[in-house]
Amino acid sequence: xxxxxxxxxxxxxxxxxxxxxxxxxxxxxxxxxxxxxxxxxxxxxxxxxxxxxxxxxx
Amino acid sequence: xxxxxxxxxxxxxxxxxxxxxxxxxxxxxxxxxxxxxxxxxxxxxxxxxxxxxxxxxxxxxxxxxxxxxxxxxxxxxxxxxxxxxxxxxxxxxxxxxxxxxxxxxxxxxxxxxxxxxxxxxxxxxxxxxxxxxxxxxxxxxxxxxxxxxxxxxxxxxxxxxxxxxxxxxxxxxxxxxxxxxxxxxxxxxxxxxxxxxxxxxxxxxxxxxxxxxxxxxxxxxxxxxxxxxxxxxxxxxxxxxxxxxxxxxxxxxx
Numbered sequence: 001x002x003x004x005x006x007x008x009x010x011x012x013x014x015x016x017x018x019x020x021x022x023x024x025x026x027x028x029x030x031x032x033x034x035x036x037x038x039x040x041x042x043x044x045x046x047x048x049x050x051x052x053x054x055x056x057x058x
Numbered sequence: 059x060x061x062x063x064x065x066x067x068x069x070x071x072x073x074x075x076x077x078x079x080x081x082x083x084x085x086x087x088x089x090x091x092x093x094x095x096x097x098x099x100x101x102x103x104x105x106x107x108x109x110x111x112x113x114x115x116x117x118x119x120x121x122x123x124x125x126x127x128x129x130x131x132x133x134x135x136x137x138x139x140x141x142x143x144x145x146x147x148x149x150x151x152x153x154x155x156x157x158x159x160x161x162x163x164x165x166x167x168x169x170x171x172x173x174x175x176x177x178x179x180x181x182x183x184x185x186x187x188x189x190x191x192x193x194x195x196x197x198x199x200x201x202x203x204x205x206x207x208x209x210x211x212x213x214x215x216x217x218x219x220x221x222x223x224x225x226x227x228x229x230x231x232x233x234x235x236x237x238x239x240x241x242x243x244x245x246x247x248x249x250x251x252x253x254x255x256x257x258x259x260x261x262x263x264x265x266x267x268x269x270x271x272x273x274x275x276x277x278x279x280x281x282x283x284x285x286x287x288x289x290x291x292x293x294x295x296x297x298x299x300x301x302x303x304x305x306x307x308x309x310x311x312x
Contacts, residue, residue, distance in 0.1 A: 036168050041079060042207075043079040043272070044271070045083070045084050046086065046233045046257055047087070048087035048257055050265050050266035051123070052093055053265040054105065055063075057062065057265070057267070
């Protein structure tokens, strides 16, 4: 049927070229895609005021 | 009294917690680059950064002794660090230019966790320290736009930290340092429920003698549902991490 209507065929070809097929989703700059949030048990190990000491002191 | 502290024992403690839970943050609340002893003094904090790199720290807040190293030395230490040195309120004197990043964001279990740094003290001729409470009121909402959980890493001191816990919405917990004494139990705000953890108080011969271990349970929406905390004294009962002990020996020989 399209052979009978070359103008319609041309329009369809041009339109197909304009539509990105299944374009990959790009993460926002500086952000990465996150998994769905889950309950989180977070451990925080912390120090303070160590003065850069490397060895134990009495 | 037995000798307490040391990075070899700290390494053992951190490694054990890493084995128990992969969702872990290792943080320092400041005044940890240099103090009154070599090799930290002689190297202007270079050995401290090296140790913290080896220990796998995620972030530290900048305290007064860290700021006293001056801008050039601080920038050199920041370039060497594989962890973030943070301060939302330390600025180049006479400007609004921050000396360090105000916060970093880590991703865990589908959450974005922001660690916000605050400095305390009066600053130096080259570095000014802005009011911690005023800064927290501005920076925490900003961090919350990028994260659903905010941990405040503060060297502002206990009075300021308690005001912040009571009056600044959006904080899950405060890890504290600076003058004010070590804590044996967490202080929890009656207003907001925000806990404050502080492991140690530096004094000659006792710096780095303890670490704190907090466990924070968040639901899927990022709400803190439960928390517990304990201070761990790094006594001789804690075995040395061998690799770290060997590294310490090399540093102290020099």
